[in-house]
Amino acid sequence: MNTDAHERARKLIALAGPETLSAADRPSDQRSSNAWLAAHLETCASCRAFAENAAQTIHGLRAIPIAAERSLVSTTQIRVRRRALELRRNRERLRLVSVSCTAVTLCALLSTVVLWRGFEWLGERAQLASSVWQVGFLVFCVMPALVAAILLLAKDRHLADHTGSYRG
Amino acid sequence: MSSMNATAFYFESSMAQESTEIARGLRRRDADLLDRLIEQYQHRLLRYLVYLTGRRELAEDLFQETWIRVLERGHQFNDKYAFSTWLFSVAHNLAIDHLRRKQPASLDGLLNDNDEDAPFDVPATGRASAFDLTVQREQSEHIAAGMQHLPAEYREALVLRFQEGMSLEEIASVARVPLGTVKSRIYRGLSALEPWLKGAQL
Numbered sequence: 001m002n003t004d005a006h007e008r009a010r011k012l013i014a015l016a017g018p019e020t021l022s023a024a025d026r027p028s029d030q031r032s033s034n035a036w037l038a039a040h041l042e043t044c045a046s047c048r049a050f051a052e053n054a055a056q057t058i059h060g061l062r063a064i065p066i067a068a069e070r071s072l073v074s075t076t077q078i079r080v081r082r083r084a085l086e087l088r089r090n091r092e093r094l095r096l097v098s099v100s101c102t103a104v105t106l107c108a109l110l111s112t113v114v115l116w117r118g119f120e121w122l123g124e125r126a127q128l129a130s131s132v133w134q135v136g137f138l139v140f141c142v143m144p145a146l147v148a149a150i151l152l153l154a155k156d157r158h159l160a161d162h163t164g165s166y167r168g
Numbered sequence: 169m170s171s172m173n174a175t176a177f178y179f180e181s182s183m184a185q186e187s188t189e190i191a192r193g194l195r196r197r198d199a200d201l202l203d204r205l206i207e208q209y210q211h212r213l214l215r216y217l218v219y220l221t222g223r224r225e226l227a228e229d230l231f232q233e234t235w236i237r238v239l240e241r242g243h244q245f246n247d248k249y250a251f252s253t254w255l256f257s258v259a260h261n262l263a264i265d266h267l268r269r270k271q272p273a274s275l276d277g278l279l280n281d282n283d284e285d286a287p288f289d290v291p292a293t294g295r296a297s298a299f300d301l302t303v304q305r306e307q308s309e310h311i312a313a314g315m316q317h318l319p320a321e322y323r324e325a326l327v328l329r330f331q332e333g334m335s336l337e338e339i340a341s342v343a344r345v346p347l348g349t350v351k352s353r354i355y356r357g358l359s360a361l362e363p364w365l366k367g368a369q370l
């Protein structure tokens with residue numbers, strides 16, 4: 001008997017797993033492998049010994065008991081619950097932010113349209129060229145940001161001057 | 169024969185239903201469902217992680233991280249597969265990530281080189297005769313010792329095959345390796361444990 005036959009037999013033994021299909025349910029190639037293995041085992045003592053050892057090893061493996069302690073389980077459950085709460089809060093916060101953003105965008109769009117119409121009406125009443133009231137509209141829209149920027153710059157300058165005078 | 173098929177069909181359909189319910193609960197991040205799952209899989213998951221890492225303390229840390237990951241990525245669970253297969257693959261990935269942070273990739277680094285650290289303790293339990301119990305206990309002790317000398321990927325394949333009863337395909341999907349690799353790991357792992365069993369019989 002060649003070594004390939006022994007190795008094939010041992011692989012079949014090792015891989016004969018926990019699936020407990022009846023002989024008729026097995027695929028035909030598996031059935032023929034099993035028949036070949038049975039025939040081999042009848043004539044080969046060393047592979048028979050390997051099969052016995054494999055069965056004992058598997059039995060021994062299953063007999064190694066590893067159990068989780070109660071404290072590990074409860075700590076995990078507490079951590080998971082805490083994280084779930086955190087994730088729920090984050091999701092709610094995100095939802096709130098996205099709702100606010102949508103509302104602000106809608107308001108901005110609506111007020112732009114209303115303001116545009118207002119400036120158009122005023123321009124017509126004052127018999128101004130359309131470019132004039134359009135520039136007025138632009139300045140009106142940009143004005144709050146412009147004022148804020150100027151104030152911030154002035155504040156920085158003021159602070160810089162004061163720090164300089166303290167040092168001087 | 170037909171009754172066996174009917175039983176198999178019933179078993180498969182109830183498994184599929186269970187997976188669907190778990191998937192639905194995980195998408196909702198249902199904390200009660202997670203509590204139940206942690207209880208249900210506590211020993212199996214810890215045992216897998218202890219075998220995989222060879223270190224009880226690390227296994228316990230990864231146990232907790234696995235469930236946090238299950239909570240965070242529950243929406244990724246595909247109910248076409250068994251929950252246990254997905255759970256073990258989440259645990260496997262966490263163990264790999266942990267190892268990559270410490271040293272270059274692969275599970276090889278998890279080979280136990282510390283003999284004093286014995287995570288696979290074998291307490292005396294069972295209902296067999298005192299003699300059988302002693303023999304069994306000795307065998308298990310020797311096999312447990314042998315396990316600590318095996319590469320982690322062999323230990324993983326052996327625990328998934330012989331303790332979890334997974335199919336070769338399921339093991340391949342947990343360990344993310346080809347089927348042929350799974351087969352060779354099981355064969356080599358079992359063969360490597362043989363001398364340890366013989367030691368037990370001396």
Ligand SMILES: [Zn+2]
Nearest residue numbers: 006009044047
């Ligand atoms: Zn042989």
